[in-house]
Amino acid sequence: xxxxxxxYSLYILFTxxxxxxxxxxxxxxxxxxxxINVPPAPSxxxxxxxxxxxxxxxxxxxxxxxxxxxxxxxxxxxxxxxxYDELAHWFMLADTLDSHANFVPFLAAFYFGAAQTPDxxxxxxxxxxxxxxxxxxxxxxxxxxxxxLRRFKxxxxxxxxxxxxxxxxxxxxxxxxxxxxxxAFILNAQGDKRAAxxxxxxxxxxxxxxxxxxxVNAITAYICDQILDATQAANDSLCQSRx
Amino acid sequence: MSWPLVRYVLTAAIxxxxxxxxxxxxxLSASLSVFLGSAAITEKTSxxxxxxxxxxxxxxxxxxxxxxxxxxxxxxxxxDVEFLLSRPVSRVEFLLSYAAGLSVLALGMTLAQxxxxxxxxxxxxxxxxxxxxxxxxxxxxxxxxTALFFAMxxxxxATAAMAVTGFYVLARLMGQMLGIIDSTxxxxxVYQVMEYIIQGISAVMPRLDLMGQTSWLIYDxxxxxxxxxxxxxxxxxxxxxxxxxxxxxxxxxx
Numbered sequence: 001x002x003x004x005x006x007x008y009s010l011y012i013l014f015t016x017x018x019x020x021x022x023x024x025x026x027x028x029x030x031x032x033x034x035x036i037n038v039p040p041a042p043s044x045x046x047x048x049x050x051x052x053x054x055x056x057x058x059x060x061x062x063x064x065x066x067x068x069x070x071x072x073x074x075x076x077x078x079x080x081x082x083x084y085d086e087l088a089h090w091f092m093l094a095d096t097l098d099s100h101a102n103f104v105p106f107l108a109a110f111y112f113g114a115a116q117t118p119d120x121x122x123x124x125x126x127x128x129x130x131x132x133x134x135x136x137x138x139x140x141x142x143x144x145x146x147x148x149l150r151r152f153k154x155x156x157x158x159x160x161x162x163x164x165x166x167x168x169x170x171x172x173x174x175x176x177x178x179x180x181x182x183x184a185f186i187l188n189a190q191g192d193k194r195a196a197x198x199x200x201x202x203x204x205x206x207x208x209x210x211x212x213x214x215x216v217n218a219i220t221a222y223i224c225d226q227i228l229d230a231t232q233a234a235n236d237s238l239c240q241s242r243x
Numbered sequence: 244m245s246w247p248l249v250r251y252v253l254t255a256a257i258x259x260x261x262x263x264x265x266x267x268x269x270x271l272s273a274s275l276s277v278f279l280g281s282a283a284i285t286e287k288t289s290x291x292x293x294x295x296x297x298x299x300x301x302x303x304x305x306x307x308x309x310x311x312x313x314x315x316x317x318x319x320x321x322x323d324v325e326f327l328l329s330r331p332v333s334r335v336e337f338l339l340s341y342a343a344g345l346s347v348l349a350l351g352m353t354l355a356q357x358x359x360x361x362x363x364x365x366x367x368x369x370x371x372x373x374x375x376x377x378x379x380x381x382x383x384x385x386x387x388x389t390a391l392f393f394a395m396x397x398x399x400x401a402t403a404a405m406a407v408t409g410f411y412v413l414a415r416l417m418g419q420m421l422g423i424i425d426s427t428x429x430x431x432x433v434y435q436v437m438e439y440i441i442q443g444i445s446a447v448m449p450r451l452d453l454m455g456q457t458s459w460l461i462y463d464x465x466x467x468x469x470x471x472x473x474x475x476x477x478x479x480x481x482x483x484x485x486x487x488x489x490x491x492x493x494x495x496x497x
Contacts, residue, residue, distance in 0.1 A: 045419050051297075052415040053452035056461070060293045067284060100462060103286045111284070214285040 035070050038082055041089035044096045059097040059104075066090055066107055079115035087112060088123030095131065102138075102212075105131050109145040110218040114226070118154045125149050129163060135172055138210055143167050144179065144203060151186050152196040161186050176206035197227050201238065217242075245332055245340045252314075252344025261310045265352060268306060272298035273359045288364055289461045295363055296457040299356040300379065304411060307352055307383060308390040311345055312403045315394035325497055334492050342388055342485045349383035360460065371459035374466040378454035381477035385449050386411060388481050392488040410448075417445050418452035449480040 042050070051058035066087075070077035087108075094104040108124050115121060125146045132143025144167060151160035164182035178185075178199075185195055200223050204216060211219075224239035233239040256262060273295050280291025318324050328337060357376040361368055390407045397403040424438050453473045467473075 045423050048419050049416055052412065053417075053419050054297060054415075054457055056293050056456065056458040057297045060290050063290070064279065064283065067282075098458065101286060101289065103283065103289070106285045212285055 032075065035075060035077060038069060038086040038090070040086060041093045044093060047093055047097060055097045059094055059101060062090060062094050062097070063101075063103045063107070066094075066104065067111070079112065080117045080120070082112070082115070082120070084112070084115075084120040085123050088127050091124070091127045092130075095127075099134075100136070102142075105139075105142045106215060106218075109142060109149075110215070110222070113145070113149055113153075114222075121149055121154055125154070125159075133166065133170075135170065138207070140167060140170060140172060140175055140179065141203065141207065141211075143170075144182070144199070147182060147186065148196065148199055152192055157186065176202070178202040178206065193227060197223060200227070204238075244343055245336050248327070248332065248337065248340035249344040249347065252341055253347060255314055256310060256348050259310060259314065261306060261348070265303070265306045265355065268302040269299055269355055269359050272302045273363060277363070288367070292360070292364055292367070292460045293457045295360060296375065296455065296460050299359055300382075300455050303352045303356050303379070303383060304386050307345075307349055307387045308407045308411070309404060310348075311387055311390035312394045312407065313400050315341075315391060316398075316400040316403065319398075328497070335489060338485070338489045338492050342391060342488070345387040345391055346384045346481075349387040350380055353380040353383050367461075367463075369463045370466045371461075371463055374470055375455055375457075375459045378456075378470065378473060378477075381474050381481075382449075382451055382454045385451070385477055385481050385484070388484045388488070392484045392491075395488045395491050411451065413444075414448050414451040416452065417448050418450060421445055447483075449477055 041047075047058045047062065048055050051061055070082065091104055091108055105128060108127055112124055113121065113128075128142045128146035128149070132140055132146055143163060147160050147163045147167065150156045150163065161183060164186045167182050168180045170179070182199075185199055200219055204211075204219050204223075207216070220238060220242050224233045224236065224242060228236055228239065276295035276298050277291045279294050280287050280289075283290040324337075328334060332340075353376060356379055357372070360372060360375070386407070389410055390403070393403040393406045393410070394400070397406060420441055424441060450473065453469070454477065456467075459467065
């Protein structure tokens with residue numbers, strides 16, 4: 001007897017199970033794992049354990065995770081949904097793993113800092129203030145960003161002025177002259193937009209050759225897309241020269 | 244030590260296509276790291292180098308451990324060991340030759356890992372990179388000889404491979420465990436006993452967490468100050484684990 005007819009019932013059963021599986025696939029086709037917001041940050045030891053004791057690998061792993069948080073599998077989430085208090089815990093954790101890198105401060109300032117809900121930004125600015133208060137390298141730029149966010153996004157003039165004083169009196173001879181003028185910028189009466197524009201343009205000019213290309217692009221995009229409207233951007237030389 | 248036996252181990256590595264598998268694994272690790280690094284919005288090179296360092300490290304250790312364990316178990320199962328010991332080769336000579344052959348493989352693996360890192364970012368090659376390569380050589384030699392030890396004392400290849408993996412994870416995490424013990428004062432007797440047990444275990448484990456640190460690859464701090472102590476401890480452990488394998492072999496009844 002041929003093998004096919006001998007196992008006839010087996011083939012029918014297999015076809016039925018296959019059809020059942022395709023039916024189940026149809027039910028689950030559009031199902032997605034739900035993003036339940038920023039997960040709780042582990043301890044420093046817990047994060048390093050995750051990377052088999054390699055703190056630098058843990059830092060980079062957390063960096064990639066934060067960059068893609070809420071935006072995986074074709075989904076995207078508005079910043080308004082993010083738990084910024086928990087995000088700040090992740091930022092602080094990353095800082096304990098590597099205090100020299102600028103990846104997480106960059107994410108905090110230019111990515112998460114773009115939130116349209118200013119009331120959420122306080123923990124993020126406190127983090128940038130902490131990082132920017134260090135005298136190492138160009139870390140002071142993160143303090144300048146924290147001041148910018150406090151003054152122009154959160155309208156917290158008092159804290160922005162206090163931090164601007166800290167920046168102006170920082171003992172770092174190689175900082176550009178405009179950082180000494182930061183308190184005056186903050187109290188500037190010529191309008192928020194103009195002052196914000198001036199601060200970011202000064203950052204770009206003084207950071208020439210020192211800032212990575214991505215940061216220059218991020219600041220330029222910020223000026224052209226968020227501070228200036230379409231007409232102003234079309235007439236602005238900085239925005240015209242952008243790629 | 245018997246040079247033909249060392250050559251026998253190296254020939255087995257080529258015959259088992261370990262060299263080819265390792266080359267493919269290292270190329271894949273490095274390529275995947277570049278891909279992952281390029282997805283970062285800034286510091287792309289740092290990401291690629293850190294992921295490559297970690298990936299190459301893991302791929303290298305896995306390759307060495309799996310080859311060693313399965314090679315040794317197969318040698319026992321096929322009665323190769325008994326045949327070789329029936330020749331004019333002492334048990335001491337036999338084991339030291341195997342350990343030397345596996346150590347040569349480990350050093351070759353390290354050179355390949357170092358070359359991959361160099362190719363990734365030749366401009367940034369620094370004293371930190373050399374420290375990474377030297378300490379990885381120590382780690383690879385330790386892991387190859389530890390795999391030899393577990394393959395000698397455990398009769399199943401799968402069990403031996405799992406035991407070596409457990410050992411590797413524990414050795415990589417030991418620094419964190421000691422840090423946790425030092426940072427938390429536990430006054431209950433049960434916790435104190437557990438702390439002593441962990442400290443006791445750590446005293447006979449190599450500190451693999453101090454070797455091959457990826458931060459050496461991206462920050463040019465120069466060679467770490469305690470590199471000499473790290474390598475000395477690694478060398479002492481490698482000798483200790485080879486001696487342990489030797490004790491097992493000389494006591495074994497064939």
